[in-house]
Amino acid sequence: MSGRPIIVFDSGVGGLTVLRELRVRMPDRRYLYVVDDAAFPYGDWDEDALKARILSLFGSLVDAHAPLAVVIACNTASTLVLPDLRARFDIPFVGTVPAIKPAAEQTRSGLVSVLATPGTVRRDYTRGLIESFARDCAVELVGASRLAAMAEAHLRGGALDPDALRAEIAPCFVERDGRRTDIVVLACTHYPFLVGAFRKVAPWPVDWLDPAEAIARQAAKVIGHTAPDLPEGFDRAVFTAGPPDYATRRLVHGFGLTAQG
Numbered sequence: 001m002s003g004r005p006i007i008v009f010d011s012g013v014g015g016l017t018v019l020r021e022l023r024v025r026m027p028d029r030r031y032l033y034v035v036d037d038a039a040f041p042y043g044d045w046d047e048d049a050l051k052a053r054i055l056s057l058f059g060s061l062v063d064a065h066a067p068l069a070v071v072i073a074c075n076t077a078s079t080l081v082l083p084d085l086r087a088r089f090d091i092p093f094v095g096t097v098p099a100i101k102p103a104a105e106q107t108r109s110g111l112v113s114v115l116a117t118p119g120t121v122r123r124d125y126t127r128g129l130i131e132s133f134a135r136d137c138a139v140e141l142v143g144a145s146r147l148a149a150m151a152e153a154h155l156r157g158g159a160l161d162p163d164a165l166r167a168e169i170a171p172c173f174v175e176r177d178g179r180r181t182d183i184v185v186l187a188c189t190h191y192p193f194l195v196g197a198f199r200k201v202a203p204w205p206v207d208w209l210d211p212a213e214a215i216a217r218q219a220a221k222v223i224g225h226t227a228p229d230l231p232e233g234f235d236r237a238v239f240t241a242g243p244p245d246y247a248t249r250r251l252v253h254g255f256g257l258t259a260q261g
């Protein structure tokens, strides 16, 4: 195996919420965190253009790094391109898709909301998950256009505007026939970074479902137990927009990553 990395991929820093759980499950692995920041945010992209971009990017990444496996730590990408990636490359791809099944199993009120990017909300894949697993629930799909960028800024030290946050999450909170939404699925990997702030501005308490731990469990299952081989030194983060600024370098350093352009 000798140091073949697990690639963890996102359009921004959201995938770090998945990376930290992967490290808990598989501490002996080498990780390569790949940020497609040149294309951030993915939420507003045309589907065909985004699919072509990600497939071509992985052509180069797989050639250059021979990864052991890839974790697409991004719902907006996974719900679009996961089947094509699996068909094209002969390595395991683990995706991040909205946790609609566990939400439907756990809700008591039957009112569940999915907080995602506008792209994830539009996907047939997401609608298919609702059809397959949440037919008995009322599922509210909420495409938030600003939250991923707010998370990016917040992690680099920027202040959060509570009114803007409140407005973005407000459509998640539904009251119907004396019942209320009791679960909000965090269906964008950036959002767990904001969950403390969400709790402060939410009109009532709900469970915020973060699938990162389940993704890490699935990744560990798929990758299996090969000999541990943690090489010395930090894992790396690479950025499609080129060398990142100081705030970003410092941020990823806090997650045990050395930034490279």
Ligand code: DGL
Pocket: 010, 011, 012, 014, 015, 040, 041, 042, 043, 044, 073, 074, 075, 076, 077, 117, 120, 148, 187, 188, 189, 190
């Ligand atoms: N982190 C990504 C996701 O899980 C999306 C962020 C974006 O590019 O809009 O969907």
